[in-house]
Amino acid sequence: MGLSMAFNASAQQSRTIAEDQTRFGIKAGANMMRLGKLDFLGTDYNTKYKVGFQAGIYADIPLGGGIALMPEVLFSQKGGKVDETIGGTRGEIDATVSYIDVPVLIGFKPAPEFTIFVGPQASFLVDQRSEVIVNGVQQGDDITTKENMRKSVAGGVVGLGYNLTPNLGINARYMMDFQSAMKEDQNQDKLRNSGFALSLGYTF
Numbered sequence: 001m002g003l004s005m006a007f008n009a010s011a012q013q014s015r016t017i018a019e020d021q022t023r024f025g026i027k028a029g030a031n032m033m034r035l036g037k038l039d040f041l042g043t044d045y046n047t048k049y050k051v052g053f054q055a056g057i058y059a060d061i062p063l064g065g066g067i068a069l070m071p072e073v074l075f076s077q078k079g080g081k082v083d084e085t086i087g088g089t090r091g092e093i094d095a096t097v098s099y100i101d102v103p104v105l106i107g108f109k110p111a112p113e114f115t116i117f118v119g120p121q122a123s124f125l126v127d128q129r130s131e132v133i134v135n136g137v138q139q140g141d142d143i144t145t146k147e148n149m150r151k152s153v154a155g156g157v158v159g160l161g162y163n164l165t166p167n168l169g170i171n172a173r174y175m176m177d178f179q180s181a182m183k184e185d186q187n188q189d190k191l192r193n194s195g196f197a198l199s200l201g202y203t204f
Contacts (some may be wrong), residue, residue, distance in 0.1 A: 001125055002061075003029065003144055004152050004192065005041075010163070011147040012077070012094055020062050021062070022060065022061045023058050023059070023060045023061060023203050023204060024057065024058070024203070024204055025058050025059075025109060025201050025202055025203035026053040026055075026056070026057055026058075026201065026202055027054075027056060027057075027058060027059070027072075027074075027199045027200065027202070028053075028054065028056075028199060028200060029054050029055075029056065029171070029197055029198050029199025029200055030051060030052070030053065030197065030198055030199075031051065031052040031053070031054050031076060031077060031195060031196070032049050032050070032051055032052075032166070032195050032196050032197075033049065033050055033052060033078040033079060033080065033175075033193055033194065033195035033196075034046075034047045034048060034049045034050065034193075034194060034195055035047040035078075035080030035095065035097075035192070035193060036080075036191050036192040036193075037118075037190035038082055038188065038190075038191055039187060039189065039190065039191075044089060044167065044190060045082050045084050046082075046148050046149045047081060047082050047191075048080060048081040048082070048083065049195060050062070050078075050079045050080050050083075050094070050095075050096070052074075052076070052077025052079065052096065052153075053075075053076055053077045054074055054075070054076045054101075054145050054197050054199060055074065055075055056072055056073050056074030056075055056076075057072065057073055057074075058071065058072040058073075058197075059069060059072075059194060060107070060199065060203065066105065066108060066109045066110065066125070067107070067108060067109075068107040068109065068115070069098065069104075069106060069107075070104075070106070070119075071102070071105070072105070072107040073100065073101075073102055073103050074100070074101040074102075074103075075098065075099075075100060075101075076098070076099050076100075076101045076123070076197075077097075077098050078096075078097045078098070078099060078193045079094075079095055079096040079097045079128075079193075080117050081093065081094050081095070083181070085165050088134070089134060089135060090134070090135050091132075091133070091134055092131075092132070092133040092134075093130060093131070093132055093133075094130065094131045094133070095128065095129070095130040095131075096128065096130075097125070097127075097128045097150055097181060097193070098125075098126040098127040098128070099123040099124060099125055099126055099153075099193075100123070100124045100126055101123050101175075102122045102124070102155045102166050103119055103121040103124075103125075104121075105117040105118065105119035105157060106119050107161070112163070113162060113163040114160070114161070115160065115161035115162075115163075115192075116159075116160055117157070117159055117160075117161065117173075118156070118157065118159075119126065119153045119156070120154065120155070120156055120157075121154070121157050122152060122154060122155075122157055123152065123154075123177065124151065124152050124157060124191070125146060125149055125150065125151050125152065125153075127144070127146070128143075128144065128145075128146055128149060129142050129143070130142065130143040132136045133134070141193030148182055149181055149182055149183065150179060150180070150181060150182065150183055150204055153177045153180075153181060153193070154177070154178050154179055155175060155176055155177035155178050155179075155193070156175070156178065157173050157174070157175050158173065158174055158198075159171060159172055159173025159174060160172050160173075166200070166203075167202055167204070168200070168202055168203075169199075169200075169201050169203065170198070170199070170200055171197075171198070171199045171200075172195065172196070172197070172198050173197050174194075174195070174196055175193070175194065175195060175197060176192070176193075176194040176198075177193045179192065180192055181193060182193075
């Protein structure tokens with residue numbers, strides 16, 4: 001009995017120490033994003049959701065009282081689709097926009113396995129690739145220019161995390177940019193990335 005109690009106390013102490021230590025991890029998952037509204041000739045067109053990829057690294061830095069600082073660095077594919085018929089002509093735009101996302105999150109842990117988090121996010125443009133299709137026929141090569149796009153965009157993140165094991169966890173979040181993906185002189189203030197992400201992470 002005494003040996004068992006000592007073993008349990010030691011295990012509990014080890015878990016407590018682990019919970020108070022900074023830990024690092026890797027994660028990967030999928031985004032479902034859209035680009036808000038595209039202004040074309042004075043008319044707003046809603047973009048549809050587009051599936052992309054997300055992967056990167058993160059840290060979990062305990063601050064005490066069930067609060068943690070949780071910074072991340074992620075490669076994230078975003079973008080959206082427009083599919084509209086105007087005057088009998090069907091036009092499609094399919095844009096994939098890649099960023100390096102740097103969210104700085106504050107996490108609240110009501111239980112060891114649950115985390116609620118929120119915080120700001122800075123996104124740095126890496127690449128963009130768009131297809132323009134008219135009546136089912138692609139018009140020219142993919143458009144890859146970035147000169148009319150912002151190099152960085154400010155946004156925010158809110159979400160939930162659940163630890164399946166002490167090392168393996170799932171993470172769901174909603175992301176929204178506070179700025180247009182395009183520069184101010186493009187008059188596309190409503191063209192903003194927003195959407196959801198689901199990822200699987202491994203904490204070392």
